[in-house]
Amino acid sequence: MTASAARGFPAFPPQRAGARFATTWWGRAWVQAMEDTSLDHKLLRKGRAYAKTGQLGPITVSPGRLAAVAESEYDTVVRVEQLGDAAWERFLDQVAAKSGHIAALLDGDMPHDLVEAAADAAVPLLPAVGDLEPECGCPDWGHPCKHAAALCYQASWLLDADPFVLLLLRGRGERDLVEALQGRDAPAPSTRAAPAGVPVAPAYAAGVPALPEPPPADVPRTLPTWAPAPGVDVAALAGLAASAAARARELLLRGRLPELTEHQDHVRLAAEHDLGLGGLPDAAVQAWRYGGADGLDALENAWTPPRRDVARAQALLEAAWEDETRPEVRIWRNRWTLGSLQLRYGRDGRWYPFTLREGDWWPAGPPERDPAALLS
Structure with a gap:
């Protein structure tokens, strides 16, 4: 186990009334995965109150495990499935493919395109419904109980502050990832002609390739111009052309448009x-x-x-x-x-x-x- 395999965080003090959980998009995805799993809204409500009033002790984050002591007597744990070595290699490929990804993570941001590219490469970073497995020693039968719900709510504050907390829960900490990326060199361009074919075994072993980057959003758009003509609103016509170009671009990026x-x-x-x-x-x-x-x-x-x-x-x-x-x-x-x-x-x-x-x-x-x- 490496030095980055576990991180400890002090207990959260009581929060002001109206304090929000999860202000980042990835923090909200974490909370939504927990809330969508629950069928007991009363326990969720109690969990929010416990989180805001500081009813949990210090939080420990380690690979696949989020833990704290609730009310000074109940051991509360939320488990998350860890990624395998092959999945981590595919994830590192996605991070290394764009120079800004690691800089964004170190700056406390989780880029949308990185999470989407990882998902396309069969690497789920954000939890979905049922991915968070709560355990607690309290007598509640809820799934999650109020203590595990409170732990998940407080964890959203940790995720807001540092996206590496999510990556640690998935199996690897910040130091491990940075060291792995530092040792990963971009392949040099080849001057040899491409072979006529690729053997089947290496092709399957390479995994799912990353999708190409979408067209950049800042490509200048050149629209036609028209000379004034009787009965023609040239400004409106230019606006309609701009709208058609924007809709065509959206169709290219998303594959469909809402009716x-x-x-x-x-x-x-x-x-x-x-x-x-x-x-x-x-x-x-x-x-x-x-x-x-x-x-x-x-x-x-x-x-x-x-x-x-x-x-x-x-x-x-x-x-x-x-x-x-x-x-x-x-x-x-x-x-x-x-x-x-x-x-x-x-x-x-x-x-x-x-x-x-x-x-x-x-x-x-x-x-x-x-x-x-x-x-x-």
Whole structure:
């Protein structure tokens, strides 16, 4: 076992009311994997309270294992499957393929494209539903119990601060990875002609190759220009051409485009390319800029969310007011009103904030999966 095989972290002190878990995208993915596994929202709520009030002792992170002592008597452990040697080699290939990856990790960032490239190479870094295995000595039957849930919530703070914590849980620490990368030289370009074929055994042993990088986002776009002509709005025509080019690029990168109604497409054009198409309310354009088609739907349509989603949102909001007087919440379908603030649950699983403006509800910011994060 190397010196980097285990790391210890001091116990978290009690946090202020309304403190958030997981502010990074990879930290939120960790929390979501744990929450989506749980079927007991009361235990999750208690776990959040335990995490915020400092009910856990120091945390130890080691390969495949996250551990702490809860309430000074219960040994609480969350296990994560470790990656094998072959998977680590494929991961190192992905890190070494782009010079900025290791710099981003050392700077406390987990690049999206690195995680996606690793997944394409059959190297799962982020946990999915059921990947976190909790164990605890307490009498709770929950999966996870409130102590294991609290440990996962506090671990999201560790992951926010240092993505190498996630890599250590998967089997290797920062020192191991940096040393492995330092000893890995990029292959020199060959001047020999390519052979006519490759033997089958080496081809299979090479594993799944990495996908090529997508086209860079900053490629200058050259659009046609038109001379003024009777009955032709040249500025609008240029905007439509820019929109078509952007949609073509998105289709190239993603392989598909969401289907839009004529109304949605009009709003999209007005929001993304400042095309004044007439008859569109400003709120619709602003809703699109914050959340696209889902944000527009949250503005224009009311619907009834599943009971499980409602229960989870209620638990999140209650946890945010552990030590404060909870304001009155008026609930109508997917719209929850708290005084001059209204939270609308979108069909995409995110909450959209709205504020009163001259008697109407106006989109107030980008959406969040945790409604408590919008209270400020």
